[in-house]
Amino acid sequence: MDKSMKILIVDDFPTMRRIIKNLLSDLGFANVDEADDGATALPMLQSGDFDYLITDWNMPKMTGIDLLKAVRADSRLSKLPVLLVTAEAKRDQIVEAAQSGVNGYIIKPFTAETLREKLEKTMQRVTATS
Amino acid sequence: MTENNVFESSHVHMARQLIKHMEAQNEEEVNRLLKELTEIRHDKLFCELGRLTRELHETLKGFQVDTRIASLAENDIPDAKKRLGHVIDMTEASALRTLTAVESSMPLSQAMGERTRHFKKSWRSFRRREMTAEQFRSLSREMDKFLEHTDGDMSQLQNNLSEILIAQETQDLSGQIIKQVIALVEDLEVSLVELIRITGGAGIDADIEDERSVNAHETTKNLNGSGPVIPGVEGTDVMQSQDEVDELLSSLGF
Numbered sequence: 001m002d003k004s005m006k007i008l009i010v011d012d013f014p015t016m017r018r019i020i021k022n023l024l025s026d027l028g029f030a031n032v033d034e035a036d037d038g039a040t041a042l043p044m045l046q047s048g049d050f051d052y053l054i055t056d057w058n059m060p061k062m063t064g065i066d067l068l069k070a071v072r073a074d075s076r077l078s079k080l081p082v083l084l085v086t087a088e089a090k091r092d093q094i095v096e097a098a099q100s101g102v103n104g105y106i107i108k109p110f111t112a113e114t115l116r117e118k119l120e121k122t123m124q125r126v127t128a129t130s
Numbered sequence: 131m132t133e134n135n136v137f138e139s140s141h142v143h144m145a146r147q148l149i150k151h152m153e154a155q156n157e158e159e160v161n162r163l164l165k166e167l168t169e170i171r172h173d174k175l176f177c178e179l180g181r182l183t184r185e186l187h188e189t190l191k192g193f194q195v196d197t198r199i200a201s202l203a204e205n206d207i208p209d210a211k212k213r214l215g216h217v218i219d220m221t222e223a224s225a226l227r228t229l230t231a232v233e234s235s236m237p238l239s240q241a242m243g244e245r246t247r248h249f250k251k252s253w254r255s256f257r258r259r260e261m262t263a264e265q266f267r268s269l270s271r272e273m274d275k276f277l278e279h280t281d282g283d284m285s286q287l288q289n290n291l292s293e294i295l296i297a298q299e300t301q302d303l304s305g306q307i308i309k310q311v312i313a314l315v316e317d318l319e320v321s322l323v324e325l326i327r328i329t330g331g332a333g334i335d336a337d338i339e340d341e342r343s344v345n346a347h348e349t350t351k352n353l354n355g356s357g358p359v360i361p362g363v364e365g366t367d368v369m370q371s372q373d374e375v376d377e378l379l380s381s382l383g384f
Binding site for chain 1: 292295296298299300301302303305306357358359367368369370371372375378379382384
């Protein structure tokens with residue numbers, strides 16, 4: 001895994017953003033940025049040069065699923081790897097996320113191990129296809 | 131009785147009779163006529179009361195049928211209690227997890243500190259060349275042990291800190307659940323205000339009420355099936371673990 005990857009964390013709860021940031025730091029990823037809503041995240045993605053997106057589902061202005069769809073619809077962002085980390089665990093939602101092109105789906109509460117595993121898995125796929 | 135005349139001609143006639151009898155000092159007749167005239171008023175009052183009672187009854191019936199209060203009482207409030215109960219369980223588990231990690235870390239940190247202090251002394255003697263060869267050999271062996279211990283303890287400490295980090299997740303999950311319950315309370319508020327208004331409570335402003343109603347229904351929309359899994363509340367179709375999610379995804383070919 002390329003540890004200099006620029007990662008964006010999106011979640012409306014600051015504690016969660018901080019936890020994920022710390023976990024990423026433990027794994028060696030120090031190039032991390034944050035957004036508190038899909039609505040603030042999208043322009044950041046469009047103007048920044050992010051290599052990876054980790055997002056929650058439930059957010060007040062723009063949900064994670066809508067952010068995912070917007071990313072896949074934008075020609076410059078469509079290949080961006082996206083990991084959903086969320087409390088949403090309904091079958092229909094997981095299916096919708098998969099069909100919208102999410103690379104990985106983690107439900108809360110999660111362990112550090114799960115995050116690491118999914119990151120590895122999705123990053124491998126990305127480098128394999130690029 | 132005609133609708134348009136407040137006072138019937140018969141009533142007017144009775145009043146005229148009353149005056150006549152009063153002027154003639156006929157006490158009995160006066161009393162009788164007064165009684166009759168008052169009874170007319172009573173009848174009118176009773177009619178009006180009957181009409182109001184029927185109206186209230188109809189409105190309450192209609193109210194029961196098409197408002198949220200019944201479903202709130204039966205489903206959503208017990209739901210909310212379970213949700214809040216779950217929040218308590220989660221935050222307690224999280225606090226205990228943190229405390230366990232801290233309790234495990236304290237002795238490790240303390241032992242490390244003691245060992246380091248001990249070593250400082252020995253090393254200082256060595257540096258001042260105050261050691262015999264035998265003492266130095268002993269120091270070397272101790273150094274081996276020290277490095278061994280420290281390595282193990284540091285790993286443990288790292289794990290404990292990771293534990294504490296993860297234990298903070300519950301703040302996010304509790305927050306989401308509590309938001310749902312707030313939405314429910316708003317819903318309840320709107321329904322109760324409506325009930326009070328109908329049963330004649332004074333001073334409920336209709337505009338505020340409408341706005342509240344819209345807000346509550348907006349948030350109730352999000353209430354449906356969103357948020358963390360609550361044992362005993364969410365029904366079918368909810369994945370219970372990361373493994374289940376992974377299985378579902380691989381079954382779909384992802």
